[in-house]
Amino acid sequence: MTNGTPCGQPPQRPLTTWQHGRVTAATHSTLFPQVPDSADAVLDGLDPEQREVALALGGPVCVLAGAGTGKTRAITHRIAYGVRAGILQPTTVLAVTFTNRAAGEMRGRLRQLGATGVQARTFHSAALRQLQYFWPKAVGGELPRLVERKVQLVAEAAARCGIRLDRNELRDATSEIEWAKVTQTVPADYPAAVVKTQRDAPRDPAELSQIYAMYEQLKRDRSVIDFEDVLLLTVGILQDRHDIAEHVRRQYQHFVVDEYQDVSPLQQRLLDLWLGERDDLCVVGDAGQTIYSFTGATPDHLLHFRTRHPDATVVKLVRDYRSTPQVVHLANGLLSQARGKAAEHRLELVSQRDKGPEPVYTEYADEPAEAEGTARRIRELIAAGVPAGEIAVLYRVNSQSEVYEQALADAGVPYQLRGAERFFDRPEVREAGVALRGAARAGGNDSLLDGADDLPSEVRAVLSTKGWTSKPPAGSGAVRDRWESLAALVRLAEDFEQARPGATLSDLVAELDERAAAQHAPTVQGVTLASLHSAKGLEWDAAFLVGLTEGMMPIAYAKTDEQVEEERRLLYVGVTRARFHLSLSWALSRSPGGRGNRRATRFLNGLRPGSAALGTRGGAGGGGGIDRGSRAGAGAAGTQTPARPGRRGPVRCRVCGKTLTEAGEMKLMRCEDCPSDMDEALYERLREWRADRAKEISQPAYCVFTDKTLMAIAEAAPGTEGELVVIAGVGNRKLTRFGADVLAICAGRTLGQEPGEGDGEV
Numbered sequence: 001m002t003n004g005t006p007c008g009q010p011p012q013r014p015l016t017t018w019q020h021g022r023v024t025a026a027t028h029s030t031l032f033p034q035v036p037d038s039a040d041a042v043l044d045g046l047d048p049e050q051r052e053v054a055l056a057l058g059g060p061v062c063v064l065a066g067a068g069t070g071k072t073r074a075i076t077h078r079i080a081y082g083v084r085a086g087i088l089q090p091t092t093v094l095a096v097t098f099t100n101r102a103a104g105e106m107r108g109r110l111r112q113l114g115a116t117g118v119q120a121r122t123f124h125s126a127a128l129r130q131l132q133y134f135w136p137k138a139v140g141g142e143l144p145r146l147v148e149r150k151v152q153l154v155a156e157a158a159a160r161c162g163i164r165l166d167r168n169e170l171r172d173a174t175s176e177i178e179w180a181k182v183t184q185t186v187p188a189d190y191p192a193a194v195v196k197t198q199r200d201a202p203r204d205p206a207e208l209s210q211i212y213a214m215y216e217q218l219k220r221d222r223s224v225i226d227f228e229d230v231l232l233l234t235v236g237i238l239q240d241r242h243d244i245a246e247h248v249r250r251q252y253q254h255f256v257v258d259e260y261q262d263v264s265p266l267q268q269r270l271l272d273l274w275l276g277e278r279d280d281l282c283v284v285g286d287a288g289q290t291i292y293s294f295t296g297a298t299p300d301h302l303l304h305f306r307t308r309h310p311d312a313t314v315v316k317l318v319r320d321y322r323s324t325p326q327v328v329h330l331a332n333g334l335l336s337q338a339r340g341k342a343a344e345h346r347l348e349l350v351s352q353r354d355k356g357p358e359p360v361y362t363e364y365a366d367e368p369a370e371a372e373g374t375a376r377r378i379r380e381l382i383a384a385g386v387p388a389g390e391i392a393v394l395y396r397v398n399s400q401s402e403v404y405e406q407a408l409a410d411a412g413v414p415y416q417l418r419g420a421e422r423f424f425d426r427p428e429v430r431e432a433g434v435a436l437r438g439a440a441r442a443g444g445n446d447s448l449l450d451g452a453d454d455l456p457s458e459v460r461a462v463l464s465t466k467g468w469t470s471k472p473p474a475g476s477g478a479v480r481d482r483w484e485s486l487a488a489l490v491r492l493a494e495d496f497e498q499a500r501p502g503a504t505l506s507d508l509v510a511e512l513d514e515r516a517a518a519q520h521a522p523t524v525q526g527v528t529l530a531s532l533h534s535a536k537g538l539e540w541d542a543a544f545l546v547g548l549t550e551g552m553m554p555i556a557y558a559k560t561d562e563q564v565e566e567e568r569r570l571l572y573v574g575v576t577r578a579r580f581h582l583s584l585s586w587a588l589s590r591s592p593g594g595r596g597n598r599r600a601t602r603f604l605n606g607l608r609p610g611s612a613a614l615g616t617r618g619g620a621g622g623g624g625g626i627d628r629g630s631r632a633g634a635g636a637a638g639t640q641t642p643a644r645p646g647r648r649g650p651v652r653c654r655v656c657g658k659t660l661t662e663a664g665e666m667k668l669m670r671c672e673d674c675p676s677d678m679d680e681a682l683y684e685r686l687r688e689w690r691a692d693r694a695k696e697i698s699q700p701a702y703c704v705f706t707d708k709t710l711m712a713i714a715e716a717a718p719g720t721e722g723e724l725v726v727i728a729g730v731g732n733r734k735l736t737r738f739g740a741d742v743l744a745i746c747a748g749r750t751l752g753q754e755p756g757e758g759d760g761e762v
């Protein structure tokens with residue numbers, strides 16, 4: 001995050017490695033910025049309109065603004081200013097935001113501005129806290145446990161109804177139940193609600209209604225509640241018990257809501273109950289980013305805020321501080337084609353940043369090629385100095401992640417799927433905290449610390465007792481996760497030392513405690529893989545929007561005009577996550593050798609070069625050309641993806657013959673469930689070799705070959721380069737690097753032995 005600029009000035013983002021090829025002091029001061037030394041200094045980081053928001057303490061305030069215009073920044077500074085100026089009591093402020101990650105981010109920003117003690121939560125976590133506190137008084141006994149594995153409970157409910165669901169059907173049924181609950185639809189009303197909302201139910205609504213009813217029954221029998229019950233029950237209690245509502249209102253007097261365009265009727269109800277008769281409420285949102293209407297959310301509350309609060313201060317922000325003019329141009333182009341309510345309130349963004357590269361559009365032959373191409377571009381960016389943590393791959397549905405996980409692992413690029421929120425709750429981080437605290441208390445007398453002459457060395461010495469090593473462990477499982485957490489703490493110590501030279505271990509422990517209290521996790525150094533929905537409110541130097549085909553964007557089940565418009569907004573949210581590099585891609589087939597009859601998303605028509613414009617609008621694609629380099633069979637010059645020899649037709653299971661679509665199964669060339677004919681001894685030899693090679697090249701084992709690729713090799717036992725290179729995950733690069741070794745092992749030779757040597761023939 002930036003430290004702020006004098007009001008009204010274009011922002012100067014801290015110089016980052018990709019601009020200068022070295023980490024600058026500014027980067028470190030970004031990680032540990034100086035806390036503003038006064039309330040007025042807090043305002044220095046705002047432009048005139050943002051300042052107006054910050055100064056309008058007390059009454060109702062509504063901020064309507066597009067992506068990247070500093071809405072979240074304005075409300076965070078508003079709270080910090082109020083607290084620092086002594087106008088707001090920190091414990092009486094409740095800031096509500098949309099995801100845990102965004103709440104964590106907001107706590108971090110508040111802390112950096114010197115405003116501690118403010119509650120920044122999601123609606124759910126705020127409600128859960130209140131529910132836990134008031135349940136004994138309102139209902140008696142302890143609050144029922146939150147169900148840990150909802151999907152399992154849904155599976156059980158289905159089984160009891162005599163319905164068998166496979167993994168995908170189970171996921172669909174679970175989200176359908178969630179939809180029913182957030183729209184306050186009881187099981188008996190579900191089939192009618194499907195008709196009324198023109199919803200494309202994933203299976204027979206009568207069956208789903210049965211599963212849903214059984215699921216509710218099982219929860220009651222087992223005294224558990226689910227995520228959705230938390231809001232429903234809190235609203236129920238605050239509605240029925242005036243004494244409890246009064247108690248909550250005494251505690252919280254000032255409310256701030258981020259991403260208000262996506263507030264659901266149930267959340268709005270809760271907010272109203274929290275407020276009572278008062279109107280000390282500040283809401284910020286962007287109707288153009290409404291992406292949760294499918295849960296019943298509506299931007300009406302945002303757009304009609306003035307109707308409900310006639311004396312509200314309404315502020316509009318248009319300066320986009322996040323993205324380059326090239327990214328903003330595409331974002332504006334996308335919104336200019338939007339229709340409906342949100343579009344009527346469209347705000348044209350004006351970039352405040354220097355120009356950057358044009359967005360890159362790439363068409364690939366198939367999904368694995370798209371994933372490989374994306375991973376390759378990411379490697380190039382990292383090689384050019386963009387930190388991995390500043391890169392994101394964003395997709396429409398979570399199941400798209402697997403092929404990208406695989407491709408990034410194959411390319412040796414670290415990635416993370418999880419959010420940063422729960423960092424300090426991880427067992428290894430807690431253990432590390434205890435160890436560091438112990439060492440700090442020992443005041444350097446610890447024999448471990450002998451010879452450690454600076455803070456990072458001390459931290460490395462202590463954490464080495466907890467499993468930290470200078471090189472990451474092989475593999476990508478739990479051991480690797482643990483190591484990544486400890487490595488994040490080591491990096492944090494390094495940054496801390498840079499920002500505060502001479503800091504002691506005790507200073508660091510105090511910093512960690514504060515961060516843990518504020519749930520301000522250090523950034524995990526990996527490429528983020530996230531769905532477009534979960535990327536809301538966040539930003540990266542480089543964003544890769546992948547899988548942009550009709551059917552995925554808009555998603556196939558978006559049928560009505562409103563649903564299609566929501567998909568367009570989702571793409572707008574994705575585009576506006578990029579600060580500098582933006583890449584948009586799609587694949588013509590799902591699997592290699594497929595028919596190639598997919599089309600790029602209609603939303604880019606008229607915006608991307610070479611596409612037909614829609615009507616007279618659009619044409620905003622700028623100079624970025626489409627990269628068709630990897631389009632198989634297109635015969636285009638400059639092919640970037642190495643040809644995939646032998647992978648012409650769809651990949652079929654070599655045991656049962658079924659066409660394979662899952663990336664992992666395609667790698668194995670058989671269904672996961674089909675029997676393996678793997679030579680176990682060969683697999684073990686390959687694994688041993690892989691461990692040695694990984695050590696030699698100081699990289700995790702999966703950078704040599706992933707488990708799946710190794711298994712596929714052990715199953716195929718290739719005898720020639722041609723047979724080896726067709727195995728998914730091998731490719732030309734790895735063939736050159738490791739082919740000779742692998743073929744030797746498969747042939748049962750000792751490494752270094754020439755073919756024919758040692759087999760009895762002289």
Ligand code: ATP
Nearest residue numbers: 002011046047067068069070071072073321322537
């Ligand atoms: P979104 O709609 O995506 O949630 P937003 O409107 O909340 O975006 P922010 O995340 O608050 O935008 O700000 C976007 C980026 O611009 C952040 O990096 C923020 O620090 C920076 N920024 C915002 N306002 C200013 C300013 N006045 N000076 C410098 N940088 C700013």
Ligand code: MG
Nearest residue numbers: 071072073537
């Ligand atoms: Mg925001």
